[in-house]
Amino acid sequence: MLQDYFGQSPRGLPxxxxxxxxxRLERIDAVDFTLAHDDGCGLADLDQADxxxxxxxxxxxxxxxxxxxxEGICAANVPxxxxxxxxxxxxxxxxxxxxxxxxxxxxxxxAPGADQDAGDGSFDTYGNLHEIETExxxxxxxxxxxxxxxxxxxxxxxxxxxxxxxxxxxx
Numbered sequence: 309m310l311q312d313y314f315g316q317s318p319r320g321l322p323x324x325x326x327x328x329x330x331x332r333l334e335r336i337d338a339v340d341f342t343l344a345h346d347d348g349c350g351l352a353d354l355d356q357a358d359x360x361x362x363x364x365x366x367x368x369x370x371x372x373x374x375x376x377x378x379e380g381i382c383a384a385n386v387p388x389x390x391x392x393x394x395x396x397x398x399x400x401x402x403x404x405x406x407x408x409x410x411x412x413x414x415x416x417x418x419a420p421g422a423d424q425d426a427g428d429g430s431f432d433t434y435g436n437l438h439e440i441e442t443e444x445x446x447x448x449x450x451x452x453x454x455x456x457x458x459x460x461x462x463x464x465x466x467x468x469x470x471x472x473x474x475x476x477x478x479x
Contacts, residue, residue: 334380342377345384351397357384367461375470390446403455
């Protein structure tokens with residue numbers, strides 16, 4: 309019936325249906341990978357990522373990775389924590405694979421309770437501008453020491469950051 313409808317003879321080539329769905333399946337695999345490698349998880353096979361975003365908290369690494377995954381890119385993200393060395397699995401990667409994010413103008417209001425000067429909650433220093441600036445200076449030194457490429461994500465949308473990351477991925 310299809311031959312009559314389309315006026316074409318069947319090609320008789322196996323796999324044509326898979327080729328039509330390949331892009332969608334690659335996106336699904338990339339999303340699965342990104343889910344398993346979000347926020348420092350799945351470090352054992354970090355080397356399987358197409359790109360690894362490392363950086364401070366507050367710079368939208370996770371959402372950027374999911375945007376990249378939708379584009380079919382297996383992306384992982386690893387938080388860099390001041391005062392702690394980066395995970396050895398991150399340090400073992402080819403520097404071309406890691407693209408640490410850096411945010412020059414962090415938003416102090418990004419944390420609940422950031423407007424409070426005192427208290428015993430865990431967010432007391434998270435939103436403190438002085439603490440954020442100190443954290444970014446420390447992380448800047450880590451990034452420079454390891455020769456990682458840096459993206460200043462200040463005032464950039466997730467789509468813009470993802471486009472910049474994609475431009476850095478070797479083809």
